[in-house]
Amino acid sequence: MTVLSRLLARRTAVAGAILLVLVVLFCFLGPLLYGTDQSHTDLASARLSPGSGHPLGTDELGYDVLGRLMVAGRTSLIIGVLAGLIATAIGAVWGAVAGYTGGWLDTVLMRVVDTGVAIPALFLLLVAATLVTPSVGVLALLIGCVSWLVPARLMRAETVSLRERDYIRAITVLGASRTRVVFRHIIPNAIGTVAVNATFQIADAILLVAYVSFLGLGVPAPATDWGAMLSKGITYTFDGAWWLILPPGIAIVLVVCAINFLGDGLRDAFAVKGRR
């Protein structure tokens, strides 16, 4: 059975994939069908509860919440996906180099990873956000740069175990070059693990984007993302303005769930035994 057919046999993975497609359509095509003004504030119609004209009400500046949910989702998804891919790429190279080279370089590289794990990512992001003006690209890069540690460890473990396999030893003895071993044998064999981890990495990055924006370090207004929507809505929690909080919160949970479902399905389809 191919990986795809095995993946399609998993109902949760298919459900996750469908949900993801729906969310992407909602965020990227939604604004074409449901046009709202997301750049001019309209204080006259601020904090309207859900009703006709505004299915999810309006926020404290008069933005339509449903429309805002779409615009914010684009930011969250783009940053999340980019950051997840950046983290995976850095981690994969780092781990492969450490695992394949071994020796003192391995020790040094992995101590750097240990150090990174010991420093809270939120602290690094906090400092970084005061140094640079956050934009979509900058945030993706920052979040990617603080979350490559898990893929690095994973890739190192995978590389070390592959390096010790008999067939790799055999071709090394037969005279295959190091580059050939790495590119033809180690990377293709580790790709399943890395691909599966990339999905979790994206899910985690979307959560991290939310955290960063929640702390007020996200993209500057009028741009927004789900985390920023949540953090703005908090002030009105006790006034009963649930429509400012539940939609972005539920959107985050749904997307992260969907990606994790897909990742779990992929892991089983690749028959990769890995984290989580």
Place this chain on the structure above:
Amino acid sequence: MTRYILRRLVLAVIVVLLVTVVTFVLLHLLPGGPARGVLGVKATQAQIDTFNAAQGFDKALPVQYWDYLVRLVHGDLGDSYTQNSPVTTLLGERLPKTLLLTVVSTLLAIVVALPVGVWQAVRRGKASDHVTTAFTFVLYATPVFFLSLVLIILFAQVLPWFPAQAAQGETVGELLSQPGSLVLPILAGTGAALAVFSRYMRASTLDNLAEDYVRTARAKGTPERTIVWRHVWPNSLTSVVSMLGYYVPTVFGGSLVVESMFNYPGVGLLFWTAARNADFPVLLGVVLVIAIATVAGSLLADLLQLLIDPRVRVKGARS
């Protein structure tokens, strides 16, 4: 084995040192340096120079770093810029409260998650597994601040059972005198840990159930209950125990958020106030405590695994 333990200890110290270097450099990279943060943007150059000279910030970075290390070794983390007391005193006041919050919620999570994980694994593919697994997935995908908000809306607003703000108090005892106000912060912390632990326990139990020794036991006619609780459970626990140590940074990260959501007077809140006021000694102190806890956690996890898993003992002795 002694060599392995010594090696791990040395590596742990190196990692802590690296952490101090990174945090130190990062904090001095901030625009205008610490002086701007403390004195504000309106400070004159003369004021900044006086401040820098008084704090030793006019020396070269390596010298400052060395001074910092020397003071650190003597248990001196410097004085807070804004709160008129030594950082160690502040940390000493706040740490027990954060520990109360994190330890209670982690223990609660473990007590619930481990049996649930096993139960899910045993009933794999049945409706009850699907429902609980979906529940833990959702919980896992819920950011702590959103979970906190939902708890506040549900149990402080719709049903006014608990206050949305934690009790303020100098000591742990004062916090405990209003136990109701601790319920929501603890629940928020538990929820996050619960999702991680139960997912991990379910996976670990499933792996063990597929092992040869389980098949042998089944072939011998050992009752399923005995197989699960006598054979599989201890083995699955081993891997979860080793994960607990690595979970320390997540616990602290979570408490940073939980504390700011519920205004809980622990290290997390101290961190946010310090970050807002550019109170560098405090920031460095908090990050250092978290880093040491993380390194100690993973060290402890490795040593624990050495104790309970003979296979690691052999491998460790060899390396």
